[in-house]
Amino acid sequence: MNSKAETCYSISGRGWTGGVAAGPASQKGFTIIEVMVAIAILSVGMLAAWALQYSSTRGNTSSRNLTLSASCASDRLEQLIQLPYAHADLAAGTSTPAQDADGIDNNFNGEIDEPGETGPLRISWQVTDDTPIPQTKTIRVDVSLRQRTVSVTSYRANL
Ligand SMILES: [Ca+2]
Ligand SMILES: [Ca+2]
Numbered sequence: 001m002n003s004k005a006e007t008c009y010s011i012s013g014r015g016w017t018g019g020v021a022a023g024p025a026s027q028k029g030f031t032i033i034e035v036m037v038a039i040a041i042l043s044v045g046m047l048a049a050w051a052l053q054y055s056s057t058r059g060n061t062s063s064r065n066l067t068l069s070a071s072c073a074s075d076r077l078e079q080l081i082q083l084p085y086a087h088a089d090l091a092a093g094t095s096t097p098a099q100d101a102d103g104i105d106n107n108f109n110g111e112i113d114e115p116g117e118t119g120p121l122r123i124s125w126q127v128t129d130d131t132p133i134p135q136t137k138t139i140r141v142d143v144s145l146r147q148r149t150v151s152v153t154s155y156r157a158n159l
Pocket of ligand 1: 117
């Protein structure tokens with residue numbers, strides 16, 4: 001009785017035998033075709049996992065940049081709204097302060113407005129007088145970071 005050999009890990013009578021001699025030498029192990037097919041399937045799976053990881057990382061970076069831009073824009077809008085109605089920063093037109101004087105860390109080095117600061121984070125704002133009603137200014141702040149711009153708008157009444 002050869003029950004040990006017959007109950008081992010044989011696949012269709014010619015697959016893996018768990019190291020126990022279960023038949024003629026020609027019936028042990030996998031063929032090169034089987035190994036190649038297994039590697040091909042594994043490769044496709046790994047490629048899909050890598051693509052998912054790459055896509056996820058890009059999405060996270062994009063979300064972080066968008067959140068940063070939105071936060072920066074809403075902060076500046078809050079500051080502008082609190083200024084007196086006739087303040088120079090609320091003059092009609094577009095204001096684009098120099099990067100070393102705009103009050104933000106354009107290059108993400110932890111310092112705000114250091115001498116000669118330049119970076120990808122850019123801020124500007126546009127003020128329109130008497131819009132949407134007289135004695136009211138419309139203030140729109142634009143913050144751009146790597147080809148994406150976040151705009152926030154609010155109004156300042158002359159109270
Ligand atoms: Ca800086
Ligand atoms: Ca700056």
